[in-house]
Amino acid sequence: MTEPDERLSRTARGWDEAADGYQAYFVPRFAPWVKAAVEAVAEVPDGPILVPCCGTFPELDLLAPRFPGRAIVGIDLSAEMVRLARERASRLPDVDVFQGDAAALDPRWSGTCAAVLSVFGLQQLPAPAAAISSWFGALRPGGRMCVVYWPEVAEETGPFALLDEVLEDHADRSWEDGLVDALADAVVERDELVAYPMTHPSAAAYFDAADRAGPLRALALARGDTFIAELRQQYVDQAPAGEWIHHPHARLLAVRKLTRAD
Ligand SMILES: C[S@@+](CC[C@H](N)C(=O)[O-])C[C@H]1O[C@@H](n2cnc3c(N)ncnc32)[C@H](O)[C@@H]1O
Secondary structure (H helix, E strand, C coil): CHHHHHHEEEEEEHHHHHHHHHHHHHHHHHHHHHHHHCCCCCCCCCCCEECCCCCCCCCHHHHHHHCCCCEEEECCCHHHHHHHHHHHCCCCCCCCECCCCCCCHHHCCCCCEEEEEEEEEHHHHCCCCHHHHHHHEEEEEEEEEEEECCCCCCCCCCCHHHHHHHHHCCCCCCHHHHHCCCCCCCCEEEEEECCCCCCCCCHHHHHHHHHHCCCHHHHHHCHHHHHHHHHHHHHHHHCCCCCCECCCCEEEEEEEECCCCC
């Protein structure tokens, strides 16, 4: 297996193991950002709505009543996420969920979609600018896209900031500056940081959720239990005691694809 394939398969396995816990712990906490993303998409042309990195597909509960009768399509890498998304979708007609890599969409979507919506997937992809450009390419003229992702700095202090600190995460995030430039023919309707309050029962509860039910799972698979146990100890030692409330901000980018009439 090549290195990128190995990374992709570890990401998929990580989210497979995390899926049930993610649904229980993170989906309710991330709900305000999902709502903001859905509300940023209005007045779209005919065509399906595509949701890359849909996870358990919380977007669907808001998209379906907002766009009755539309085909809504979720794509996610993780088989377990797809299973949970299909469970959610089983209550609704006109919904499909596909398992696959959403980093580069199947060319069959090119120029066909009314809207693309993606929440908290982009920052996990190896080449986010290329991915968002491929998502934008799926839009018809006049179509709208809203992407919400966690930026390099989601907060100055708090549970997310402390996790970055103990992880000593120095990943190159220069791609964030190039996202808008990656979208030719886009009218930027909103590009802002959107913050909501989030509560964790304790620092340990948040760390364990990130480890067992969130983005740390793939790292745990790569680095092993001893590494995670040491990281947890450092995290808890540096964190405040008791319930932890913070106000992290995500970047919300909403664009419309130009039409000939524009
Ligand atoms: C943080 S979850 C967000 C899920 C959902 N959008 C939400 O807001 O709850 C990120 C999702 O991205 C998916 N993902 C990560 N890399 C992916 C890829 N290359 N292609 C498709 N999905 C991917 C994961 O499997 C996971 O379900």
